[in-house]
Amino acid sequence: MSSFDLCSILTMEDIFSRLLNLTSYINQTFIRFIEDVMFRDVSRWFEDSEVIFCGVGCNERGDSVLEDRPFIDSRLQIVNTSSNYGGVRFIFKGLILPMYFFECAWRLAVESWRCFCIYMRQMQARAKGILFRVLKTLRGSSDDIGWLQRTPGMAPVEDGSVRFQELLQGIRSGQHKLPDSFVYLLIPGLFSNHGPLYFVSTKRFFSKMGLACHIAKIHSEASVEHNAWELKQYIEELYWGSGKRVLLLGHSKGGVDAAAALSIYYRELRNKVAGLALVQSPYGGTPIASDILREGQIADVETRRIMEFLICKLIKGDIRALEDLTYERRKEFIKNHKLPNNIPIISLHSEASVAPGVIATMSHIAHAELPWLPRFGTEDAEDAAKAARRVPVIVPVSAAMALCALHLQLRYGEKSDGLVTCRDAEVPGSVVVKPSRKFDHSWMVYSSWTKDPTEPDSCEMCEALLTMLVELGSKIQK
Structure with a gap:
């Protein structure tokens, strides 16, 4: 084996060892980050419930006291001793994952309930809108007919x-x-x-x-x-x-x-x-025009489109003629x-x-001309034929x-x-x-x-x- 091959092997082993150390460091750092996050949530929970750990802060009579809470910080350090910190870490290390899932489940339940409430409010608003449309359709023009006689200041007839x-x-x-x-x-x-x-x-x-x-x-x-x-x-x-x-x-x-x-x-x-x-x-x-074009009733948009087609497109009119x-x-x-x-x-x-x-x-509204009827030779006959061509339109x-x-x-x-x-x-x-x-x-x-x-x-x-x-x-x- 040459010196060059030996140098190459040593270099590769050094690279692999460094990668292994880097992976181990990243893994430990990630675990420490998760533990710190969990310890922070647990410390907040202990602060809210004011739980006092045993063996922390005792006076001369043996009563546990909580002076300035030196055992609770952002990472749940207890009495600044590494042994106590390790013990707490050992105790809560197994609770990190279950409590994390519990927190996720709680947030999921809260968000689900919030979405359910929003959906129910939307359904309630939609039901109120439909009920309002139904009542407005059924009410029709009952409050408008004869409004001239009820208006104060109008001259008598x-x-x-x-x-x-x-x-x-x-x-x-x-x-x-x-x-x-x-x-x-x-x-x-x-x-x-x-x-x-x-x-x-x-x-x-x-x-x-x-x-x-x-x-x-x-x-x-x-x-x-x-x-x-x-x-x-x-x-x-x-x-x-x-x-x-x-x-x-x-x-x-x-x-x-x-x-x-x-x-x-x-x-x-x-x-x-x-x-x-x-x-x-x-x-x-x-009431006929009002019931057809009233806004806010059932099928008001569809009815208006039909009337616009009949008046504006079919007979080349203006929808305002009916609106007025x-x-x-x-x-x-x-x-x-x-x-x-x-x-x-x-x-x-x-x-x-x-x-x-x-x-x-039936009503007679127009005459229809029939030019294909035969003509006769005399003038009187032609006049009679012209008169016969006018056929009444009955509707x-x-x-x-x-x-x-x-x-x-x-x-x-x-x-x-x-x-x-x-x-x-x-x-x-x-x-x-x-x-x-x-x-x-x-x-x-x-x-x-x-x-x-x-x-x-x-x-x-x-x-x-x-x-x-x-x-x-x-x-x-x-």
């Missing part, structure tokens, strides 16, 4: 039903008193753009009497403030074009739009508008915008019949109104025309008209497929309302 019936009977007997010194503007309501016959028969009825009558061409699915601005422009155009004041008759949301135009732009319209008649208008709001008819929006608007006192206002509301026979009632609108009226009566105990309750249609400070016959919300603008000749139709009722409005205006001027 006057019952004009008797005078209305007198004027209606006179009109049916041929006494037409509407003067041609006014321009009559009919304002349609929500979704009127999708019913081509909306107010058409009434306009034709007034035109045959030689009266200037117009149907406001507004976007029925727009917001109330937007339509108020459109009506303001429309009224000024009619006034400056004819030199006559304008009488307004609004049905459903059209009455709300017209009232908003007078409330917001009264300074510009006070000398141009002679009066306003609101026919079945939700001036105070409607809720009780919350109407309260805010009426609080900020008051109707003028010196303009005659009439508000008409009706009650829909919920009899079983009404469920089968069970009255049946839907009857079902809605039954729903409002059973849920809230309120009389309504199917969409608007009677109390919400009464405008403060107006003359209220309550017809004797029952008809639904769509009857005033869409003729029924089956007519009763002994009863007045919607055109005659509109004429009676406007005639009564002219009389009120004359009284105010006098």
Whole structure:
């Protein structure tokens, strides 16, 4: 063996011995660290429980005393003697691991209990939220219907039903008193753009009497403030074009739009508008719109998405058109915008019949053209063919109104025309008209497929309302 090989072997043995010493030192240091941590916890436990070890600090009579606690420090040293320290270390060395596991188990139990409490609080909050939504859904609009009558400071209403019936009977007997010194503007309501016959028969009825009558061409699915601005422009155009004041008759949301135009732009319209008649208008709001769009109830987000799809995407409207008819929006608007006192206002509301026979009632809302029908050679035959091509569109609108009226009566105990309750249609400070016959919300603008000749139709009722409005205006001027 060469000297180089011998040197290499000695060097390797030296390296292994040093690694072994280093490993032993690290092991002893780690064990000492664990023991010190455990001794510190045990010393704190002894300090809290004030345990006194035997043989530590005795006076002349043999009584154990604890003077300045010299045997307890951060490492549980007892009376500064290595023998006592070794004894304590020997005693508690076997307790380190069990007490360590006990501490881990205790902390795990505490954290588990804390997580359980947090989870229970979350479940309790979620249960309260669900209960609140259920109660709000069941409560519905019970606290909002008729809020105008309960609000202090609102002007009282006057019952004009008797005078209305007198004027209606006179009109049916041929006494037409509407003067041609006014321009009559009919304002349609929500979704009127999708019913081509909306107010058409009434306009034709007034035109045959030689009266200037117009149907406001507004976007029925727009917001109330937007339509108020459109009506303001429309009224000024009619006034400056004819030199006559304008009488307004609004049905459903059209009455709300017209009232908003007078409330917001009264300074510009006070000398141009002679009066306003609101026919079945939700001036105070409607429970149908509120129940659909109320926040905080069950499935409120899903319901709103469906309505946004139907109104905004399908018919290209504005969701605010329906939002503005809720009780919350109407309260805010009426609080900020008051109707003028010196303009005659009439508000008409009706009650829909919920009899079983009404469920089968159909309404005529439009005409459908059928261009594929054959033509004939003569002019009379061609006219007859053109007339034959107009097929009436019949929709069970009255049946839907009857079902809605039954729903409002059973849920809230309120009389309504199917969409608007009677109390919400009464405008403060107006003359209220309550017809004797029952008809639904769509009857005033869409003729029924089956007519009763002994009863007045919607055109005659509109004429009676406007005639009564002219009389009120004359009284105010006098």
